[in-house]
Each structure stands twice: as C-alpha cells, then as structure tokens.
Amino acid sequence: DIVMTQSPDSLAVSLGERATINCKSSQSVLYSSNNKNYLAWYQQKPGQPPKLLIYWASTRESGVPDRFSGSGSGTDFTLTISSLQAEDVAVYYCQQYYSTRPFTFGPGTKVDIK
Amino acid sequence: QVQLVQSGAEVKKPGASVKVSCKASGYTFTSYGISWVRQAPGQGLEWMGWISAYNGNTNYAQKLQGRVTMTTDTSTSTAYMELRSLRSDDTAVYYCARESIAVAGPLHDWGQGTLVTVSS
Numbered sequence: 001d002i003v004m005t006q007s008p009d010s011l012a013v014s015l016g017e018r019a020t021i022n023c024k025s026s027q028s029v030l031y032s033s034n035n036k037n038y039l040a041w042y043q044q045k046p047g048q049p050p051k052l053l054i055y056w057a058s059t060r061e062s063g064v065p066d067r068f069s070g071s072g073s074g075t076d077f078t079l080t081i082s083s084l085q086a087e088d089v090a091v092y093y094c095q096q097y098y099s100t101r102p103f104t105f106g107p108g109t110k111v112d113i114k
Numbered sequence: 115q116v117q118l119v120q121s122g123a124e125v126k127k128p129g130a131s132v133k134v135s136c137k138a139s140g141y142t143f144t145s146y147g148i149s150w151v152r153q154a155p156g157q158g159l160e161w162m163g164w165i166s167a168y169n170g171n172t173n174y175a176q177k178l179q180g181r182v183t184m185t186t187d188t189s190t191s192t193a194y195m196e197l198r199s200l201r202s203d204d205t206a207v208y209y210c211a212r213e214s215i216a217v218a219g220p221l222h223d224w225g226q227g228t229l230v231t232v233s234s
Contacts, residue, residue, distance in 0.1 A: 038219060040219065040220045040221075049224035050224060052221055055219070061222065093159055097218060097220065101161070101163075101164060101173045101218075103161055103219050104161060105151075105161065106158075108158045
C-alpha cells in the first residue's frame with residue numbers, strides 16, 4: 001500500500017497570512033500515460049464530514065475559493081491557503097488514488113488561527 | 115443537489131454486528147460507486163472499502179476482510195455497510211461517500227456520518 005505522510009502535524013497562522021501544508025507519498029502517484037498526479041486534498045471542520053477541495057493535485061472542486069491551491073508532482077505535494085480566513089480552521093487531509101485500492105489518506109494537518 | 119443521508123447512531127456490544135445505510139439522491143445511483151470511510155474519535159480517516167452501484171463489485175481494506183460486507187439496493191438508491199464481530203476499536207464515525215466510476219478516487223460528496231459505539 002502507498003503510505004502518505006503530512007507535515008507539519010499542526011500549524012497556527014495569523015488571519016490573512018499564508019498557510020502551507022505538505023504531503024508526501026511513499027511512491028510516485030504520477031501516472032506517466034496521462035501526466036496526472038492522483039492526489040486529492042480534503043478539509044474537515046469539527047463535527048462535519050470531510051469536504052473535497054482539490055483533485056488531480058491542483059484542480060479545485062467546484063465552489064472552492066481560489067485562495068486554496070494545490071501543487072507538486074510525483075511524491076511531494078503542497079496545499080496552500082494564500083490568505084487564511086477564520087472559516088478555514090480545520091484539519092486537512094491528502095489522499096492518493098493511484099493504481100489499485102486502498103486509496104490511502106495522510107494523517108492530517110490541523111490549521112488554527114495564531 | 116447530491117445528498118447522501120445515513121442512518122442514525124448505533125450502540126452495540128462487542129461481538130455484535132452493525133449495518134449502516136446510506137440513501138442517495140440527486141444523481142443516477144448506478145453511475146457511481148460508494149466508498150466507506152471511518153474515523154475513530156480524535157483520529158484520522160481510514161478507508162474501509164468501495165462498492166460499484168453499477169455492478170456490485172467490491173474492494174475491501176485488507177484489515178477488514180471477512181468482517182465487512184458492502185451492498186447496494188438499486189431500487190431504493192441505498193448503499194449498506196455491515197460490520198460483524200465488533201470490537202471496541204471499531205468505535206468510530208462511519209461515512210459513505212460518492213465516487214465516480216470513470217475516475218476512481220476523489221470523494222466528491224459525503225454523508226453526514228453515523229456514530230457507532232461498541233461498548234459492553
């Protein structure tokens with residue numbers, strides 16, 4: 001199975017500042033035939049189910065604010081919140097969906113306001 | 115709009131079974147799959163398995179093989195997840211989520227979650 005790791009475990013950012021979350025996979029999730037990275041990001045607020053933010057490593061889900069962006073390729077990926085808002089306080093998870101199941105999740109990164 | 119509505123919270127004794135339902139609406143049920151993901155208290159997300167609502171094909175997490183069964187009822191657009199021989203570490207919120215068959219992986223829509231508590 002592909003193992004996903006995230007860093008940091010948690011971070012606190014001032015309102016309006018940038019938040020950066022890293023995700024690393026134990027093997028490449030880049031499919032060479034279509035040049036797509038099989039990597040998604042989710043946001044989970046307390047007491048709510050997760051919400052898909054980004055898939056294909058950088059494609060925003062419909063309705064997701066453009067302050068959220070995804071980047072990276074192969075084994076190293078980043079979720080950036082360009083200007084943190086109060087409603088962005090949540091835990092963020094990456095997930096790989098390369099090849100066959102299980103489509104494993106990272107352990108999560110908690111984002112708070114400083 | 116797409117909705118996945120799950121059954122209510124359950125309290126079970128160790129060794130018992132639980133069956134959680136997930137009723138879908140707002141899309142063509144048989145054109146998608148349903149994944150099940152659970153989350154123990156204060157913990158991260160654990161993928162449990164997947165079922166195609168098109169043909170009933172399933173894929174389960176290795177650690178749950180033999181204890182979990184996922185089914186669908188296309189007449190009511192409902193997916194089910196049954197977990198048997200419950201243990202205390204099965205205490206978790208269980209989520210269903212819609213997954214494209216054409217592009218397996220990203221979970222675009224989620225149910226509200228069902229808390230299953232296993233306690234003697």
